[in-house]
Amino acid sequence: MCTALTLTTKDGYHLFGRNMDLEYSFNQSIDLVPRNFSYINKITNETEKTKYAMIGMGIIMDNHPLFAEAMNEKGLACAGLNFPGYAHWEETSIEGKTNIAPYDVILWILANFETIEQLKPELEKLNIVGKPFAKSTPLPTLHWIVTDKKGDCIVIEKTKDKLTVFDNKVGVLTNSPTFDWHITNLNNYMGITPYQPSDMTWSDQQLKPLGQGAGGFGLPGDFSSTSRFVKVAFLRSNVAFSEAENSGIIEFFHILNGVAFVRGSVETPEQKNDITQYTSCMCQEKGIYYYNTYNNNQIRVIDMNKENLDDDKIKIFEYKDKLNMEYEN
Numbered sequence: 001m002c003t004a005l006t007l008t009t010k011d012g013y014h015l016f017g018r019n020m021d022l023e024y025s026f027n028q029s030i031d032l033v034p035r036n037f038s039y040i041n042k043i044t045n046e047t048e049k050t051k052y053a054m055i056g057m058g059i060i061m062d063n064h065p066l067f068a069e070a071m072n073e074k075g076l077a078c079a080g081l082n083f084p085g086y087a088h089w090e091e092t093s094i095e096g097k098t099n100i101a102p103y104d105v106i107l108w109i110l111a112n113f114e115t116i117e118q119l120k121p122e123l124e125k126l127n128i129v130g131k132p133f134a135k136s137t138p139l140p141t142l143h144w145i146v147t148d149k150k151g152d153c154i155v156i157e158k159t160k161d162k163l164t165v166f167d168n169k170v171g172v173l174t175n176s177p178t179f180d181w182h183i184t185n186l187n188n189y190m191g192i193t194p195y196q197p198s199d200m201t202w203s204d205q206q207l208k209p210l211g212q213g214a215g216g217f218g219l220p221g222d223f224s225s226t227s228r229f230v231k232v233a234f235l236r237s238n239v240a241f242s243e244a245e246n247s248g249i250i251e252f253f254h255i256l257n258g259v260a261f262v263r264g265s266v267e268t269p270e271q272k273n274d275i276t277q278y279t280s281c282m283c284q285e286k287g288i289y290y291y292n293t294y295n296n297n298q299i300r301v302i303d304m305n306k307e308n309l310d311d312d313k314i315k316i317f318e319y320k321d322k323l324n325m326e327y328e329n
Helices: 102-112 116-123 179-189 225-238 247-257
Strands: 002-008 014-022 029-033 038-040 047-049 054-061 064-072 077-082 098-100 126-128 142-147 153-158 163-167 200-202 205-207 275-283 288-293 300-303 315-317
Touching (some): 002 077, 014 064, 014 077, 038 064, 064 102, 064 275, 179 225, 225 247, 247 275
Antiparallel strands (some): 002 014, 029 054, 029 315, 077 142, 153 163, 275 288
């Protein structure tokens, strides 16, 4: 399970990130892949090179970056979210198509494109082939959200029927079912408002709101993908920025905190605790990656533009999951 979010700040910056909800840590790190980095396409066995540098959360296997979410130096950003029961991969490659594995979709997008406008026509040629990266790594079941620093946003879903590209006007993605179902479901919540309802009379009985926040009565609060989609779409639509420095970053993390999994609140069928392992936020104009973790609420900051983007190897930043506290006495 996961929740992804896009947000435009008061001063015009574009932010993108996600909650990673899992019952285990996957030995993740923040990985900076330089320009002209060579990697093997596992479907074609051909060597490919990154046109653009990129930074994001993932793992490195056999010097091959496997991203959960990332952005490139041009401000294009992408995240893969679990899409169980719907994701479907082809069995073989197709001549004349762009044949890649599902775990390489993020890498392929960020390595080659600057904007959604450039990417969209190339998605018509995309053929996602279900070949595991290794015997020890099962195939992921994913769909993807992609956004650029102009604010354009799409969702890519490959089901048994076809590959579909949706324009995403709400700037949110969670998990199953399909994106168009989530959008239709938002119509059930049109009456929810941040404003306090007025007193009214039913028959001869006067009714008054029971405290502040009554306008949001009925807003889902559970941890299902359908409820998280609605809640984050509502919070994003009504977010109010303050005059504080980095107000956009502050509100971004607060929105995703509103749907974060607390240990013990979501138990898997294997009786393991599903938690929000980390929350990430990327400033697409500045090339800065922010994150905090379940055990460490302090926001950590990595600026890709302070690194050598023409290096010949991946730079790995350690995932900091130990609680930091500031003692005042």
